[in-house]
Amino acid sequence: MQRRFGPGSATLLLALLVLLGGSFYNQRLHEAIADTPSATERAGEFLARAWPPKVETAQRIERMVQLGGDDEARATRALERDGAGPLPWSARIESRPLLPDDADSASEAFYVRPAGYIERCIGLMIATIEMAIWGTIIALLISIPVAFLSASNYSFGIVVYTLARGFSSLMRAIPELILALVLALMYGFGPTAGILALGLHTSGFLGKFLADDLENADRGPQEALRSTGADRLKVLRMAALPQVLPQYVAYTQYILERNVRTASVLGIVGVGGIGLELKFAYDNGEFDKVMTILIVIFATVVVLEQGTQLLRRRLIR
Numbered sequence: 459m460q461r462r463f464g465p466g467s468a469t470l471l472l473a474l475l476v477l478l479g480g481s482f483y484n485q486r487l488h489e490a491i492a493d494t495p496s497a498t499e500r501a502g503e504f505l506a507r508a509w510p511p512k513v514e515t516a517q518r519i520e521r522m523v524q525l526g527g528d529d530e531a532r533a534t535r536a537l538e539r540d541g542a543g544p545l546p547w548s549a550r551i552e553s554r555p556l557l558p559d560d561a562d563s564a565s566e567a568f569y570v571r572p573a574g575y576i577e578r579c580i581g582l583m584i585a586t587i588e589m590a591i592w593g594t595i596i597a598l599l600i601s602i603p604v605a606f607l608s609a610s611n612y613s614f615g616i617v618v619y620t621l622a623r624g625f626s627s628l629m630r631a632i633p634e635l636i637l638a639l640v641l642a643l644m645y646g647f648g649p650t651a652g653i654l655a656l657g658l659h660t661s662g663f664l665g666k667f668l669a670d671d672l673e674n675a676d677r678g679p680q681e682a683l684r685s686t687g688a689d690r691l692k693v694l695r696m697a698a699l700p701q702v703l704p705q706y707v708a709y710t711q712y713i714l715e716r717n718v719r720t721a722s723v724l725g726i727v728g729v730g731g732i733g734l735e736l737k738f739a740y741d742n743g744e745f746d747k748v749m750t751i752l753i754v755i756f757a758t759v760v761v762l763e764q765g766t767q768l769l770r771r772r773l774i775r
Contacts, residue, residue, distance in 0.1 A: 463600030508745035511753060515574030518566055547576075575747065579732060579754045586731035589649050589724075589757070590717035597713060600661035601626075611680075612672060612694060621765025622665070638724050652729030656717045667709045671702040709755025711766040718762060722755050 459748035549571045571577070607613050637655035645651050672694075679697040688696070725733020732751060739747035 478708050508744075508749035510746065511750040512575045512744070512746040513750070514570060514572045515578070516568040517569045518568055536591045537717065553675035553751045575750060576754070579735070579751055581737055584734040585649070586721045586725070586733070587718055587762075589652050589658065589721045589729075589731055590714060592653045592659065593717045593721070594710065596653065596657025596715045597660040597664050597717075600657065601668060602698050604661065604665040605672065606694070608669035609672035610666055611677075612690060612698075623669075626662045626665040626669070629658050630666070631662075632659065634659045634720050634724060635727060638729050642728060647728040647730075649730045652721060652731065655724065655729070656721060660717060664709060664713055668702070668706060670706050672698055675701045707770050711770055714766060715759065715763060718759060719755075723765050 474497060549569065551567055551569060591656040604622050606628060607618050608617060613619040613622065634655045638657055640650050641651035641654050642648075645654070675698045679701075680693050683693050683697045722733050722736070723729050725735070726737045728734065732755065736748065736751045739745075739751065
């Protein structure tokens, strides 16, 4: 008699296949984890390559044999004669042998600045902060009227309200990196694309935050002023804005800090700032430079936060 397999047998066979496949996958996963360095080991390798951070810069001037005191002075005069001007007080001309283990080998002259790379990073960070400030200004100029039109108690009808809310949602939905890439195709690589990307994206956040605060403001003072015959703008200026102004300042502070951090990343796509230097250092495996850049970014964000907090306390007194 021919024996047939029922639904229960098929289910059992399928379960056995799943168990066997899961066991094989679990074994391979454990082997892969065992062969992969731990997070602690990876962090240790990075710190070993990145510490100490890059501080000085050394630029090769010329090659000379047995560079001594007289030759160093001659190299200094040649550097000044070539248009470099007087050397900064912290700079020096230093001789370094071509073969570090052989003091008698030919040497090269280097123009050394003890804090040259930090100065370079600070200059790039200032350019990044300028991008963030201009991006925040553009976001404010766009978001204030959009917020007014996005507040249901101040908008001019359902169509205007829907369009304004849709604009804010669209700007929030497109990441800054995508915006920067698209704008770079339109305006070329440079700070213009980065500033516009920051301003457009953050205007979506500011527009929503400000509109929500206008809708949630206490209606009592607004209704009292409206009952006297005041128009919409007067009610907004006299009754609504005084309630929400402290929050507006806090939102602007947050957007500025966020734009500083984001502008540091946007440099990766070629819009300038310290992010481009970070990308080059990482691609070239110069992790001591990467560490210096990260320290400068961290210090800038901390100082900026303290400064904006002080400014906010003075504004809302």
